[in-house]
Amino acid sequence: MERVKLPIHKHPLLPITRFFSRRGCNGCGSYGYIYGGYRCNELGCETPAFHRECAESLQEIKHFSHPDHSLNLRLNDKASTCNRCGIHLFKGSYIYICSMCDFKLDLHCAKEDAPLPILENSNVHEHPLELFDVWNSSKRVRRRKCKTCDSPLSYGKLCYVCYQCKIVFHAECVEFFPEANHTSHPQHPLKLLTFEATPDYADKKCLLCEEKFDHTLHHCDVCNFSICRACMKNPPPVCVESLTTHEHQLHLVPRRIHFTCNACGTLGEQSPYFCFQCNFMIHRQCIDLPRVININRHDHRISYTPRLGQGNWICKVCRKKVDGFYGAYTCVKCPSFVVHSRCATREDVWDMIELEGMPEEDEIAPFEVIDDNTIKHFSHDHNLQINKDGHGRILPENIVCEACVLQILSEPFYSCKQCNFILHEKCANHPRKKRHVYNNMPFTLLTNDGEVYQCWLCLQEFTGFRYKSGLSIILDVRCAAISDTLEHGSHQHFLYYFSTTYKNCSRCGKKNSVFRCDECDYSLEGKCALLPEKVMNNRYDDHLLFLSFGDINVDGEYWWEACETKVNSKEWFYTCKDCGTTLHISCVVGDFSYIKPGSHSTFTNTKVVSNTSICRPFCFVCNSRCKLTSILKLSKDGVDVYI
Structure with missing residues (x-):
C-alpha cells in the first residue's frame, strides 16, 4: 500500500x-x-x-472558539492547556495553535463545531456539571476520586465537577452511567460497575481485548458479558477487511470461544474474527500481518505465507514446532528458515518496517579485492596482504588485531607493508551492516577511533572495531559475530540468547546471564560465554593455552603457575596441552585485555599500558606484581601507580 x-x-x-x-x-x-x-x-x-x-487533520483551520485568527497544526513543544475543554496538553502531542496569540486546541476539540455544554441533567448527579482540568487544579482536588467509580482522577482525561457539592466525575463515567449500549453486544445495555461490585461469576478481564479490569467495567448480567472502559469508549469494528491475511470480510464474534488462529497457529479463547464463507478464524492482533519484513535473527528478508504445508518446521526464534497448516514467515533464499507469525512480529525481533514493494539494499563489501593476495579494506588507507603462513605462526603478545584486539595466534591474517596495521582474516570479513539478536534495529560497523567503549552484551571495555545500533547500543566485534545460538565447550547442549529473563551464571554466579540452555538449568553471562578459546602468555609457557572447563584430572595437589595457589579442578582455567601448565582465567584475561595498550580508559587520568617487560610493577590495589599483559596506569599526585 x-x-x-x-x-x-x-x-x-x-x-x-x-x-x-x-x-x-x-x-x-x-x-x-x-x-x-x-x-x-x-x-x-x-x-x-x-x-x-x-x-488527516488539516494544516490550517478556522474554529468558532477562536474566530479572529486561523489555527495551525503544530507539535506541542511544552505542557499547556486546551482553551476549549481545559484538558492538559502533553508535550509531544499535536495541537492547533494561533500564531497571533496563545490560543490552543487539542485535536478532539478542533473537530467539534459547538461550545461545550454544561451538563444540566445527567444520570450521575442532580446538579449541573462542568468540565475542568485535573492537571491545573489544586493538589487537594487532584487527590479526589471519581464519585461514581471511586478511582483516582487521570491527567489528560476529561473530568466533570459539581461546584455545589465539590465532587468530581470521570467524563466516561458520566457518559456511560448507569448503563449504555455497545456495538459488540446490541441485545442488552451494559451496566457500569466498580470492580468491587462485580459478581463473582464475571470474568476478570475484558472479553474483547483481554486486558485485566482496573477500577471499573461494563457488564451485562443477563449474558455474563464484560468489557473494559477502553473498549466501551472505543468499540472494535464489527466487520473488517484485510487482504493481507484473508480475501473475505471478517466478522467479530464477541464471545468466549476456543479456537486456533489461522494466521499464527496459536490458541485463542475469546472474541475472534470469523469468515462465514470459509470457516477462517483469526486473532484481532493478527489481522493484516505485514507481508515482508526484516528480523534480527536472519540476514535476509522474510515473507508471510498463509500456509507452509506438510513438514517438520521449527521456529528460529522460540525453537518450538511450527504447524505447517497455519500462517508463518519464511525466507525465499533459505527454505528451512521458518518463524511463527507472532515470534517474527515481536517488538524485540522485528524492526517495525514493512518492506513490501521496497527494493532490497545492495550489500556493501568490507573490502575491495586487488588480487589473490591483496585487499583494500575500508578501515585502512593502504592495501593489506594475506599472510599465507598464518597457520602455526604466533606473533609477539603486543601485536594484536586492530578489529578485535586479540593476539594473532596461528590464524591467517592481513597485514600492511607500510605500517603496523593487522587484521585477522575473519575480522576483515565482518560485514559493514548486519542484524543481531541484541537489538531489533540494524547494526553498522565502525572503525577504531581511539576511544574506549563498553560492549552492551559482555559488559567488557574495549577498543578496536565496534558495531553500533541506533544512538547508543554498541557491541564489540567478538559479540557481534555470534548469533542467538551458542555452541559452548562447557556444556553438552546448545545455549540460546534470552533478552528478558536473567539467571545466575553457572560459572561466576552473577545474575545477568543471557545465554541459557533449553534442556537443563545451565546459563552463562556474556563475559563468561565469550572468553577467548585460546591465548598466549610467554611468561609462563611458550605454547598456546586453551580454555578448559573443569575437566582437569588432578592426582594430589597442583598449583596455579601465576599466583601459586592450589588447583580447584572444577573451575574453568587455561592450560597448555603440551606442558600441562595451568593458569586461572583471572591471571590471563583481565578487565583491560580487550583494550589496545596506549588507550585512555574511561577512568580519570588513566591509561592502559602493556605489561610484558621482565620486571612487572606492583599492583596498587592488591600489592602483588601485576600478572596480566595489559594493566592500568594511574597518575596519582604526580606518581604513577598500577592497577
Missing part, C-alpha cells in the same frame, strides 16, 4: 488496517489500540501511529 504525506508527520505515513496498540496515538496523545489508522514506516522513527482522523 502506498504511503501518504500528511501534515502531521515529517515522514510519509502508511495506512494500516490492523489493530495497532503499542504506544497509542502520537497525534492526540491518547493511549489504547488504533484500528484503521496510519503509522510511520521509516527506520528508527519509533513507529509513531495515528488515528485516521488525527493523521
